[in-house]
Every structure is written in C-alpha cells, then in structure tokens.
Amino acid sequence: MQYKSQAVAKPYFIAAIGLFLGQILFGLIMGYQYVVGDFLFPAIPFNVARMVHTNLLIVWILFGFMGSAYYLIPEEAETELFSPKLAWLMFWVFLVAGALTIVGYLTVPYATLASMTGNDILATMGREFLEQPLPTKVGIVIVALVFLFNISMTVLKGRKTSISLVLLLGLWGLAIFFLFSFYNPSNLVLDKYFWWWTVHLWVEGVWELILGAMLAFVLIKITGVDREVIEKWLYIIIAMTLITGIIGTGHHYFWIGTPEYWQWFGSVFSALEPIPFFMMTVFAFNMVNRRRREHPNKVATLWALGTGVMSFLGAGVWGFLHTLAPVNFYTHGTQITAAHGHMAFYGAYVMVNLTMISYAMPMLRGRSANSRASQLMEMWAFWLMTISIVCITLFLTAAGILQIWLQRMGTSPMSFMDAQDQIRIFYWAREFAGLVFLVGLVLYIWSFFFKNSEAQAAG
Amino acid sequence: MNETFTKAMARNIFYGGAVFFFLLFLALTFDTVQSLPKRDHRENITDSVVRGKHIWETRDCIGCHTLLGEGAYFAPELGNVYKRRGPEFIKAWIQGQPTGAPGRRQMPQFNLNDQQLDDVVNFLKWTSEINTNKWPPNIEG
Numbered sequence: 001m002q003y004k005s006q007a008v009a010k011p012y013f014i015a016a017i018g019l020f021l022g023q024i025l026f027g028l029i030m031g032y033q034y035v036v037g038d039f040l041f042p043a044i045p046f047n048v049a050r051m052v053h054t055n056l057l058i059v060w061i062l063f064g065f066m067g068s069a070y071y072l073i074p075e076e077a078e079t080e081l082f083s084p085k086l087a088w089l090m091f092w093v094f095l096v097a098g099a100l101t102i103v104g105y106l107t108v109p110y111a112t113l114a115s116m117t118g119n120d121i122l123a124t125m126g127r128e129f130l131e132q133p134l135p136t137k138v139g140i141v142i143v144a145l146v147f148l149f150n151i152s153m154t155v156l157k158g159r160k161t162s163i164s165l166v167l168l169l170g171l172w173g174l175a176i177f178f179l180f181s182f183y184n185p186s187n188l189v190l191d192k193y194f195w196w197w198t199v200h201l202w203v204e205g206v207w208e209l210i211l212g213a214m215l216a217f218v219l220i221k222i223t224g225v226d227r228e229v230i231e232k233w234l235y236i237i238i239a240m241t242l243i244t245g246i247i248g249t250g251h252h253y254f255w256i257g258t259p260e261y262w263q264w265f266g267s268v269f270s271a272l273e274p275i276p277f278f279m280m281t282v283f284a285f286n287m288v289n290r291r292r293r294e295h296p297n298k299v300a301t302l303w304a305l306g307t308g309v310m311s312f313l314g315a316g317v318w319g320f321l322h323t324l325a326p327v328n329f330y331t332h333g334t335q336i337t338a339a340h341g342h343m344a345f346y347g348a349y350v351m352v353n354l355t356m357i358s359y360a361m362p363m364l365r366g367r368s369a370n371s372r373a374s375q376l377m378e379m380w381a382f383w384l385m386t387i388s389i390v391c392i393t394l395f396l397t398a399a400g401i402l403q404i405w406l407q408r409m410g411t412s413p414m415s416f417m418d419a420q421d422q423i424r425i426f427y428w429a430r431e432f433a434g435l436v437f438l439v440g441l442v443l444y445i446w447s448f449f450f451k452n453s454e455a456q457a458a459g
Numbered sequence: 460m461n462e463t464f465t466k467a468m469a470r471n472i473f474y475g476g477a478v479f480f481f482l483l484f485l486a487l488t489f490d491t492v493q494s495l496p497k498r499d500h501r502e503n504i505t506d507s508v509v510r511g512k513h514i515w516e517t518r519d520c521i522g523c524h525t526l527l528g529e530g531a532y533f534a535p536e537l538g539n540v541y542k543r544r545g546p547e548f549i550k551a552w553i554q555g556q557p558t559g560a561p562g563r564r565q566m567p568q569f570n571l572n573d574q575q576l577d578d579v580v581n582f583l584k585w586t587s588e589i590n591t592n593k594w595p596p597n598i599e600g
Contacts, residue, residue: 050522184516407600
C-alpha cells in the first residue's frame with residue numbers, strides 16, 4: 001500500500017464479502033424452493049428471497065467497485081484520496097441503507113413497505129432488480145455522487161492515467177444510468193424500454209468499463225508489463241464493448257411491444273458482444289505470459305485469468321447462445337436466461353471484484369501476498385466456486401432446453417407447472433452445485449484468517 | 460498488438476465509437492417512441508389499468524412470474540394469461556392462494572378487494588393486447 005488513504009478500501013471489501021455470503025444463502029433458499037415449493041412459506045416467499053438474492057448481489061458488487069476505486073485511484077493518481085473521511089461516512093450510509101432495505105424486505109409485506117416509504121408519491125418499486133424503496137434509491141444516488149466527487153477530485157489533483165479515466169467514465173455512467181430507475185411510466189412498454197437503460201446499459205455497458213479498468217490495474221501490478229501496452233488493450237476492449245453493447249440493448253427489445261426492426265439491430269450487434277470478452281481473455285493471458293516479474297501473489301493472477309475466461313464463457317458464449325431473435329423467440333424468459341445470468345455475473349463482476357480483493361487485501365494488511373497456505377486455500381475456493389457455477393449453468397441450460405421442448409414446441413405443449421415437474425432433477429442438481437459453491441465461499445472467507453507469519457513483507 | 464497501432468488510436472476508436480453508437484441508439488429510441496402508440500394501444504390504458512399496474516408492482520409479482528418474458532422463472536408467464544385463462548379464473552386464482560398443497564410452490568394471499576382484482580385483470584388484459592411480434596410461441600407462455 002503506497003498511500004495511507006487507500007486503507008479505506010478495506011471496510012468496503014469486508015462488507016462486500018459479507019453480503020456475498022448472504023446472497024449465496026438466499027440463493028440456496030430459492031434453489032430449494034424450486035423443488036420443495038412450500039419451503040419457508042409464508043415466512044420467506046420466493047419473490048422475497050429473490051429480491052434479497054439479487055439486491056445483495058448488486059449492493060455487494062457496488063461495494064466492491066467502490067472499494068476498488070478507493071484502492072486504485074490514489075495509486076494511479078499518485079496522491080492521497082481527496083477525503084478519506086467522506087469515504088468512511090459513505091461506507092456507513094450505504095451499509096446501513098442496504099441493511100435496512102434487506103430487513104424491510106424480510107420483515108414487512110412488500111405492499112406495506114411500498115406505502116411506508118413513499119412509493120405512492122413516486123412509484124419506482126416492484127420492477128425486477130429495482131425493487132428498492134424510494135429512500136434507498138435516493139440513498140444510492142447520494143452515496144454514488146459523494147463517492148464520485150471524492151474520486152474525481154482525487155484524479156483532478158493527481159496524475160491522470162487512462163485506467164483512472166476509464167474507471168471514472170464507467171462509474172459516472174453507472175450513476176447516470178441509475179437515474180432511469182426513477183422513471184416508471186404507467187405504459188408498461190415504455191416502462192420496460194427504459195428499465196433496460198439502467199439494467200442493460202449497466203451490465204453490458206458502463207460496468208464493463210469498470211471491469212476493464214480494474215483488470216488492467218491488477219495486470220499492470222502483477223505482470224509488470226508496460227502501461228502503454230495494457231492501456232492500449234483496455235481502450236480497444238472497451239471500444240468494442242460500447243460499439244456492440246449499446247445497440248446490443250436491442251436484444252431486449254424483441255418481444256416487449258417494440259418495433260420489429262430491433263430483431264435485426266439486436267441480433268446483429270449482440271452477436272458481436274462476445275468479441276470484447278474474447279479480447280479480454282486473450283489480453284489477460286497475453287499479459288501474464290509476457291510478465292516481467294514474478295509477483296508472489298499467485299492467486300490474484302489466477303483470479304485475473306479466471307475473470308477473462310469465465311466472463312467470455314458466461315457473458316460471451318452463453319449470451320450468444322440465446323441472443324439471435326429466432327432462437328430467443330423460444331428461449332426468452334426460460335431457465336436459459338437464468339443459466340446465462342448466473343455465469344455472466346459470476347464470470348464478469350464477481351470474479352473481477354475477487355481479483356481486486358485478492359490483489360489488494362494482502363497489501364491493505366501490510367504484505368505483498370498471503371502465505372502459501374492461505375493462497376492455496378483461496379485457490380481451492382476459486383476452483384470450487386468456479387466449477388460449481390459452471391455446473392449450475394449447465395444444469396439450468398439443460399432444464400431450459402427441456403422446458404422449451406415441453407412447453408413451447410410441438411402441437412400439444414405442456415403447461416408451465418407440468419413442464420417444471422418434468423425437469424425437477426436438474427433443479428436438484430443445481431441445488432447440490434449451489435451447496436458446493438457455498439463450501440467454496442466458506443473456504444474463501446477462511447483463507448483470510450490464516451496466520452501469515454511466513455508471508456512476504458509488503459513490497 | 461502491432462506497434463503502429465498506438466494507444467491514441469485505440470482511445471479515438473473508443474470515444475468515436477461510443478459517441479456514434481450512442482447517438483444511433485438515441486435516434487432509434489426516438490423512432491421507437493414515435494411508433495409505439497400503434498403497437499401498445501395506449502388509448503386503452505384506463506385508470507383501472509394504471510391502478511392494476513401499481514398493484515402488480517407493489518406485490519412484487521415480477522419476483523416469481525414473467526411478464527412478456529421478463530421477471531423470475533418460478534411461476535407462469537402472465538403477459539398472455541388473460542387469453543389463456545380469462546378474467547374470472549384469474550380472480551378466483553388470486554383469491555384462492557395459497558393452495559397449501561404440500562411441497563408445491565405457493566403464492567401469497569394478497570387480500571385484494573373486488574375493485575383491486577378487477578384492476579389487476581384489466582392491466583393483464585391490456586398487456587395481453589400489446590403487439591409483441593407474436594411472442595410467446597404458444598398459449599402456455
């Protein structure tokens with residue numbers, strides 16, 4: 001750690017990992033409800049578990065992004081953070097707001113929560129991923145703006161690198177596109193159209209800029225490859241991301257009431273979306289192969305390579321699998337979508353955060369890398385989590401194919417629930433894989449508590 | 460990567476590409492918004508439909524069901540449920556929840572009054588009339 005104020009990243013990372021654990025536990029509850037439908041009903045209905053699962057995911061990824069920015073920006077700008085105090089304050093605001101929101105989901109009926117929190121004044125709730133009550137949404141905007149002010153001021157007073165510029169662009173984009181979550185017209189088609197401006201332009205747009213910047217930063221640190229080379233790759237990757245991804249939004253506009261020409265725009269451009277992810281994989285392996293130093297933090301390298309591969313498989317390959325309009329006609333809204341969602345989110349945004357945490361956390365604890373035993377444990381966690389997410393994806397893909405076959409093909413299609421009964425075996429398999437994921441996550445957390453007496457001194 | 464291809468060139472492609480395609484996206488959005496009235500039949504969005512959407516949202520229906528294919532995949536597609544089941548079935552179904560059948564997926568009881576039930580049905584009726592390019596593939600959704 002080169003700058004004292006980078007230390008503020010640590011609570012963000014710890015909170016991120018804690019919420020990650022919560023996300024997985026609720027994922028397991030939902031997975032079990034898929035086969036034993038009345039599990040925990042009516043205490044935690046499926047929709048509540050799902051809100052908690054997806055909202056915890058979003059919140060912990062945001063914690064990870066913010067922590068990463070607080071770690072990365074001072075080092076890139078070669079100056080202390082503009083205001084560590086503000087960063088600490090926003091940490092507590094965000095954590096308390098997030099915790100209260102989750103408690104609200106779990107303890108109060110959603111309709112009551114909505115009327116308690118001013119949803120009748122400005123109705124924004126009850127839309128997928130944007131279920132947060134109005135005060136939480138406003139809180140997210142405030143936290144985001146203060147955070148952006150803090151890191152932007154840091155960059156302004158320091159060295160301006162391409163990496164910090166790209167990171168800033170991504171984070172500003174994140175805040176700006178979140179504003180569409182406040183727009184909820186009574187016309188469902190318009191509602192859905194602009195809902196995607198938050199959801200798609202986040203995960204297949206500006207978040208990829210953040211991902212690219214974080215990955216580039218870690219690769220510079222662990223490989224020692226020339227910054228010029230890495231930043232050139234970064235620019236070309238994110239150029240392809242936005243060139244394909246913006247119009248690629250069209251793959252969500254096939255069947256929601258929008259004009260037919262979106263089937264062409266959406267299919268063609270989103271078919272190109274795997275390109276930047278493939279480049280990311282090539283980039284990560286290339287840089288590691290051309291490394292100019294042997295960094296003692298081997299497991300951070302593993303995470304960085306894993307991010308490249310898994311984001312390509314999850315976002316690229318599994319995205320392409322169902323993105324062409326004639327295919328999507330059958331797959332839209334099935335377990336195929338769920339399969340893609342799980343591997344894409346894990347491969348891209350979970351793994352890039354864990355890459356950053358893996359690299360930065362030892363530094364924040366005063367050493368350049370953890371002990372061999374700790375790294376070994378973290379590698380076990382890497383493989384367990386990664387292999388189980390691959391299995392989850394494969395099981396859900398199988399479930400999805402069968403679901404489509406039974407429910408959407410042929411002359412006497414089954415009803416939804418009849419088809420679900422036929423594919424239970426895959427849901428059981430998915431739940432089992434989920435338990436393996438939990439084991440991996442527990443090992444991951446355990447790896448932080450290893451004695452590090454033999455660890456290398458901070459470099 | 461090739462030495463003649465510089466970082467400045469990569470950066471320019473990024474900025475140029477991002478701006479160009481975002482502008483194209485805005486243009487397409489403008490055209491889409493212009494053409495939507497013919498496809499979404501907004502003249503049929505009554506006060507009841509508006510209230511129905513509000514009920515849909517405040518009960519977090521999307522947390523289990525899909526609507527035009529978007530949402531959760533735990534329970535049936537409801538974009539075409541009006542055509543699949545009809546208004547009376549939908550109301551009776553909502554009122555009859557939860558079934559309590561052991562081991563089966565359960566839907567909460569929302570205690571909706573008659574007007575609220577009508578509002579939900581009217582919202583689903585309007586939704587079922589949106590021009591979705593013939594999606595879903597069949598009536599089962």
